[in-house]
Amino acid sequence: MFQMKQMLVWSTQKICPSPNFDKMLKHPLFMMIDGMSQAYRAYFAIRGLANSQGLPTNAIYGFAIMLKRVIEKYPPDYICVALDSSEPTARHTQYGLYKATRKRMPPDLAQQIPYIRRFCEAMRIKVLEVSGHEADDILGTISSQAVNAGFYPVVVTLDKDLYQLVDTILILNTSKDDMIVDREKVRELFGVAPEQIPDLLGLWGDSSDNIPGAPGIGEKGARDLIQKFGSIEALLDRAPEVQNPKHRTSVLENKQQILLSRQLVVIDTKVPLQVEWTDFKVQPPDRAALMPLLRELEFTGLIKEYLPPEAGPVVEILRTETLPDIRDRVVFDVQSDRVSLWSGREIVASVPLDERLGPILSNPAIHKITYDVKEAILKLRRRGIELVPPYDDPLLMAYLLFPNRGKYELSDVVFDLMGETVSPGEERTPWIDRILKDLAPKVQEQVERPYREIEIPLSAVLVEMELAGLRVDVGVLERMSKEMGAQLDDLTRRICEIADCDFNINSPRQLGEILFDKLNLPRPRKLRKSGQYSTAVEILEELAEKHELPRLVLDYRQLAKFKSTYVDVIPKLLDPKTGRLHTSFHQAAASTGRLSSSNPNLQNIPVRADLGRKIRGAFIPEQGWWFVAADYSQVELRILAHLSGDERLAEAFSAGEDVHRRTAAAVLGLPIEAVTPAQRERAKAVNFGIVYGQTPFGLAQQLGISPEEAAEFISRYFERYQGVQRYIENCLSEARDTGVTRTLFGRIRQHPEINSRNGMRRSMAERTAINSPIQGTAADIIKIAMIRIDAELRRQKLRTRMVLQVHDELIFEVPEDELSVRDSVQDLMQNVVRLDVPLTVDVKQGKTWEQLG
Template sequence: MTGKRPTLIIIDGSSVIYRAFHAIPLTITNQSGMPTNAIYGFTQTLKKIIADWRPDYIGVAFDMKGPSFRQELFTEYKATRPPMPDALQPQIPFIKRIVAAYGIPVMEKAGYEADDIIATLVKRFGNEVKAMIVTGDKDMYQLVDENVVILDYAANKEYGRAEAEAKFGVPPGLLKDLLGLAGDSSDNIPGVAGIGPKTAVKLIQEFGSIEEIYANIEKVSSEKLREKLHANKAQAEMSKELATLHPDVDFPTTLYDLTSTAPDTDRLIPLLQELGFKKLLAELTTVAAAPAKEPAIIAEVITNLSNLAAETERLKAAGRFALTLITDAGGATGLAVCADIERPVFIPDGKEAVQELKGILEDDTIIKDTDDSKALYVFFKGFGVKLSGVGIDTSLASYIINPSGSDHSLSALSAQILNDTAQDIHQSIHKKAINIKLLTEILTKTLDNDGLSGIYKNLELPTSEVLADMELAGIMVDGSILTELSKEMEHDLSVMEASIYKAAGAEFNINSPKQLSEVLFERLGLKPVKKTKSGFSTDEEVLRQLSDKHEVPALILSFRQVSKLKSTYVDAILELIDPSDGRVHTSFNQTVTSTGRLSSSRPNLQNIPTRSASALRIREAFVAPKGSVFVSADYSQIELRIVAHLSQDPALMAAFIKDEDVHTATASEVFGVLPGLVTPELRRRAKAINFGIIYGMGAYGLSSELGCSVKEAESYIAGYFAHYKAVKAFIDRTIEETKVNGYTTTLFGRRRYIPELKSPVEAVARFGSRMAVNTPIQGAAADMIKAAMIPIHKRLAEGTGRSRMLLQIHDELIIETPVEEAASVAELVKDEMEGAIKLLVPIKVNIKQGANWRVVE
């Protein structure tokens, strides 16, 4: 610790809690079965900060449950964030008790976020102390000044003004302007449609704040950019306000209250005993000898080709080595390799270096262990090198072992498994390579011991290379369609806005729940449906209920739908089109979902809506090149077919064996009508019942889905299980077996631990029951399509090489193929998808062909 000022460490409690929850597996529980992973990780972090930095003052700020003033300003603020995991909720009170037992103030305030409390402390005491903020939230960097730094405790690094500006491209004081222009997807701050971070940085560097940019808007050289700024002025100003931290929260904490003190062992020891933290208890009562300083190991840097040739021979002789990319903000800077943990090597990026390594890279008898095989496949293919012989990919292996953990990065695994938190792994060449080598041995043993080596080697690892090629291929986008659609939506929004004002009889901020509430319930006299802490609710459910009472609620719903489509998809996709090939190259995420399903980002092509005309036009913009078509192959009702196989229910199996419409069959039984008299509406309701019940939806949830009474929903559920008795038995049996084993598995051997089933908290236990049933079904479907993708990719590559897989959207594959190959490709894909596994019922794949994504949907 340096500097003459006393230090105040302010911990962003919510940020540290989520990091701990996702870094440590849910298998850590106390004796009653409650998950304690977040509590344990948070406590370890708190201990480390206190021990390493010895602050004079310390406090922890938390977000309070409920809306903040930002939701009043913009109803969609943070709307895209998933709710707090059920397994985390019961841990929060314990974490606050831990903080209090350490003698540290717990600071929170209704209507405000932890960020605002921290900003208030910085303003209140900034002239007296050096403030060090522990957070993973980029918003906090706007507080950085000569007496305020962001503390990366894991890397033992402080981020002051210079580091913050290097990180974001603008001074800390202008970070809120950057977020105001570019938006922030994590908080659902819209920003200016069509302006990304790079453009925003350039504008700020040239003109300054948002206010200064608009004051000099005619000096902006690009006409297109000026149009975007003009059209979104109000949105830019609102977005900046959402991103601005408010330093005037009224709460009584004084600097004296924050004085660092020793833990209250009378409170802390019983608490640690209740949580079952034996190691922390022992550390609390025992003074351990200081560990010997780790010897410095510096990576050898290869500076010429002759040295590289010698290193290549050493790697070849070793037969196995760790291999990873070293990157910075500009991309890859080189490779780190390690065959011997005493001698890591750094090879600067370059074509000559890669070509020298080509022989061992393409030799599948020489094993390469890494932390991100997909990134390596993409990187080397850019040099015309086909990487072979990948052994352990630490991220994939960790994901197979613990699919419920959301952080399988090298830094997280190093902290969790190797207890290495003293280094920033991604900035330390030798540590990154060495830790891959150390983790490889540990993860290999765990895969073998748990019987998971098969699904790792035969499914997940080969899928990584398939996804690399799909990312490289990208999918062509006709930008003119989206540009025109964006203009139409902008016009539609203006028309809607005028209609809303006319119907309401006044102008107001449509995005402000507070102002909307005043219009609906005071000016128009509508009866409120429900109330929140900040006033009467104006959420989607409320507006739907009010839509038959007045035209304004319906107009607001339409306005919100169009606005979201425009900002989230149309403008975002336009920004991501690669000008070099006219394609969007999405990133496929292989280690995110707990069931094995893939997700995608930048952009998310798996959640593009399909219901509205505008949404269909978005898909229409995804086009096949001239002379080519898209072939779409979609599993038909695959999850219900898996249920039929797993339950061996005679009625459900019969429907599939006879190739009947299973939803019509269910409607006939549940609603008591002949199959020929089942209407489209009855079929829709039966479909909701089929999928809702097998995933644990209760009567209340089903009543909401169908728009019926809870009593009616109960009768539907009873009727369903009366007809499909073996399905009910399967659900009950699966839950009980998962309770006994502690995990559930898919047909392919994928395993998922579900400690929530043993939780004393009823809501958590119910959530565990749903996961226990969901995972074998959805997980098997995810495994099936991966098992089909691997041979499809291989067979397409062995053909002309002109047909290639572009997208996987849940149960569907999109292949781009020359027109003359379309028929044979369709047959190939159908053959592999239907043959991915043998079920007790037929597997059916629907094939479509077309010039764009819309026509094959």
């Protein structure tokens, strides 16, 4: 038998040779992996990892990382993975209590074992499972056969039972920094030879497998006895010679139990295995199987590591001044001064970005495809080129199909869908075409209506709004900046006086030292990752009730944020040609379907904050023009009334009543005229809290009442509005069954954590499942209104322009002689969709944004 008795010491990334190392390497290295021990270790070492569908992936990920690491450190010639059988083994027959104390495999680990098996198969790694046999015995058998066949076996395991085989194998212990274990290492670790491990464990026992051993004899006692007597048989024969009375009594009284324990830990090397050694030969991964698996698991980093990108589509780029002959379909990509045009052949035409593109991009008979059509329309418009429908945009397709994904750069979408990499500077049009062909059928099946009727036509509307921009009174902002600068100086002085020293208020570390060390204010329970105490807003707000300094710091932070984010930045963002602010609107942003804006984010200027109102006062219309604001009133509650079919809620809206006062009266059992402002505010919090899936605890915090009072208020609410309660139950039931919720117009949102065993994650998913159809429908409604209003303004050839969308409000810049457009806007918005309750739109006008309220 080929034996390995020379110690191998691992250093850096290599096995450093012992004197006989060259001789050993004459044998092919056969790596044998104890799959179950590795899966368990990964499961407990990595917590909370799951894909976007809620599938736990921590054990799979840890296993994959381990596998990559060990095969890179010790490249094998042959490889296999052994897994346990689910059926009882011979050890269970010998000892009915075998593993009886071991908890059942956690369900979310059991869920991952088939994926580990699939992963191994996709890696073309042979998986060994034998009914009624444990992975240890399979490894013992295959390693014994492999040694006889001339291989060099290395078993990758965490299980000390397998150390008894070290005379014929090496152990790679991945829990000990990938420690190589040979015969000498076993002696160092356990004080006995590998063949004595069963004797050692027979006395010591093994609590993880419920192997009893000898009562009262632990690891040290067992080691001392085996070192002295050599084996259990010799120990039992000479039991009277044991000096320790306690140990002597245990050995004399538990002979059969000791023998059984040893028998239970002996590795069976006779498992019936029929093997073909060629099945274990290391091979390249099965790319066609591994790629979709890693994509399903969302192991994007591992895709790059396990599957280096293949070459992208091979095309020739022809720089030309002449337009290609394109008749029915073109994929195009707008760069800074050129446009790539591709019709699906081998050649991409790169042509100048000028009016000569008109015959192609303005031709309604040609189907146009581009990535981020809003940006393409904007760039083309600035060169005097109109992009005329029909056109498609894979970015919007990806956004509607995967609204939780968050990142929609072309390279991200290509990688997520195909696991391939778009190199910087690479021609994009073939990639755009490939992902379009992947996504288009899914869009048609799942989200055709919001794609065709909302997002695609909205792109052109947003371009018009961006081009229109907003006029800004820079003088107002300059005066504000000076005033805010003086206020910040004053706050700095006051804060430092209270602290009795100068320090950097913007430094969390220095502020924490002042608050918690110098002033001895109550320390927060949790530390930041840096080890410092948190000085986040919620911490400061709590401390502000006890001391003046945290309150002043909060004032300082708010003032500094408004100054740096808006007051000082907006003048720098004005277009030198138009003198106006051209904010950017983003469709593929919020998972609910809401729009966002940037440069700057005008939607985040708080309307109720005094500073927010002052900043809005700097936005003004053209001379002789007005701002007109049209705002949906309580649109989400009206959508709730419609979706839930709750008669009482619908009745309140249809009657034009104050729904919050009505709710307070209904829940508290009061006449509506007897409801106090405080009671109305409480009812308002409940109404909107229901929309956002608020818990009694959350409501209690918001209203400053006990959780019991909040729970009682919510309970009374549902007694009164039973239709709302049924809606919530149905919504959650649908989400649990399908993982998805839909808006009235077919926009979807996935809720992968809705069935999670993690209570916090499940609760969050339940809240979003309740809210998404409501908030998403509100987003759809205002988007449809924007499309229809834009069409109406064009039809009437009005100069009025839509300039801003903020939440449920649209803002227009209107010439004095077109103010009658208010009525058209209000009518269009109120009739976007017929609900069971009326949609109400409040319209205001003013000479500044601030005056719109």
